[in-house]
Amino acid sequence: MPNTHKGLTIAIITTLCLGAVTVTYAKLSGSLVPEAIVERLTPVGKVDVEGAKPQAAIEQVSGPAKIYKTNCAMCHDSGLAGAPKKANKGDWAPRHAKGWDNMLNKAMNGYRAMPPKGNCLKCSEEDIRKTIEFMTEGLF
Structure with a gap:
């Protein structure tokens, strides 16, 4: 060449x-x-229909079981892309050893293949914390 x-x-x-x-x-x-x-x-505005039941002003995110099923189960049930499996102490122990704040930080900001908040854009930090607790319930 x-x-x-x-x-x-x-x-x-x-x-x-x-x-x-x-x-x-x-x-x-x-x-x-x-x-x-x-x-x-x-949406910028909202239309109220006469006779219809009013909706809550702020939409609340469902509890941790619903958040898990909707946003987390696809990866955390099977361990896809290295995700720690729900209720699997062997998967969660090394993460737990680094502390809850570390786990919450990674869940909130995303880590490796996991998007920020596990793609639950309406979830608060408290929702994410409770969902991690749900996934690790009874392990620690």
Whole structure:
């Protein structure tokens, strides 16, 4: 291969590698974070129909069992992508050893294949904490 082609090849490979590293470690910010998207998609107004029962002003997230079934079970029932299985002490013990705050932080911010809040965008920190307690109930 002539030297001009070798130099061009190295430049292209370097550019592709730098691009891959940038995409891999980039964090969403500003208008791209899930909370900002949900806020933009929230309706501006509400129509009340005469005779219909009024709905609660603030939608409450269901309890930890429902949150688990809806958002967590797909990975935590089977251990998909290294997720600790529900009620499996062997999976949870190393995580528990690092403390509840560490587990809650990873659940809130996402960790490896798990998205922030396990994709439960309406869940509060308290909801996530109770859901972790539900998954580890009776283990510690």
